[in-house]
Amino acid sequence: MILDMGSSATGRQPRTDAQRNRTHILEVAAQCFAELGLDVSMNVIAKKAEVGPATLYRNFPTRDALLSAVLDDRGPDLAKEAAVIEAEEVDSREALERWLVAVAAWMRVYEGLPEPLRTAQAERTSLTPRCDDVIATTDRFLTAAKRDGYARADVRGRDLYLGTLAAVWAAGAISADDAVEPRIREMLRSGWAIAGSGD
Structure with missing residues (x-):
């Protein structure tokens, strides 16, 4: 499961974990868009990526923001x-x-x-x-x-x-x-x- 760490012992998530979460979300979102269409819910994407909704929305506040990032990264x-x-x-x-x-x-x-x-x-x-x-x-x-x-x-x-x-x-x-x-x-x-x- 992808770690959904809101904070570490110092109150800040390690940068490598944040980048790993973002990269994984993009991979899963690209797969969801390809298999389920662009109407797939953000909650479904979060569940398949094994991250909490807060992590998903922190990285991508809207579906269009997520789609834009997927196009940039994998289009x-x-x-x-x-x-x-x-x-x-x-x-x-x-x-x-x-x-x-x-x-x-x-x-x-x-x-x-x-x-x-x-x-x-x-x-x-x-x-x-x-x-x-x-x-x-x-x-x-x-x-x-x-x-x-x-x-x-x-x-x-x-x-x-x-x-x-x-x-x-x-x-x-x-x-x-x-x-x-x-x-x-x-x-x-x-x-x-x-x-x-x-x-």
Whole structure:
């Protein structure tokens, strides 16, 4: 059982125990999100992690805070993916397309993830800073595509982010088949690309 020490003999929990608890909680939460979905209760996560609810909430005050930490710790590394794309010798149109595919993969890492990501754009949550980072990187790829004449001047990185999010959400609908997301993604590409700039 993971120690749930509120204090030691000196009135302070050893730092190594606190870090061990946090790491273990993230491991268990990632497993719970994957197996039970994002609606799994915090109490269930605490029980499976064998820590008290106070320990869980001390580390992660809200479900969004926990989800954000799990994505940072165990989700796809989008910063690394962006660096790989930028390091390869591809034109800015292909780079933007590859980046949007990477973003879509990040958005579907857990079933139901599009909804909290959408909420993070409507109101400030623990996920909002991460979403803002993804949008900023999207803007960077888009700016290069605009500069090279591949993308329309009136399109914004936020537009592409939300369009990608909508495609991933639609792909998770009960009535969706495997062709829905790529079809919507192609329609999105047709919307941002300048006609004849690489077709």
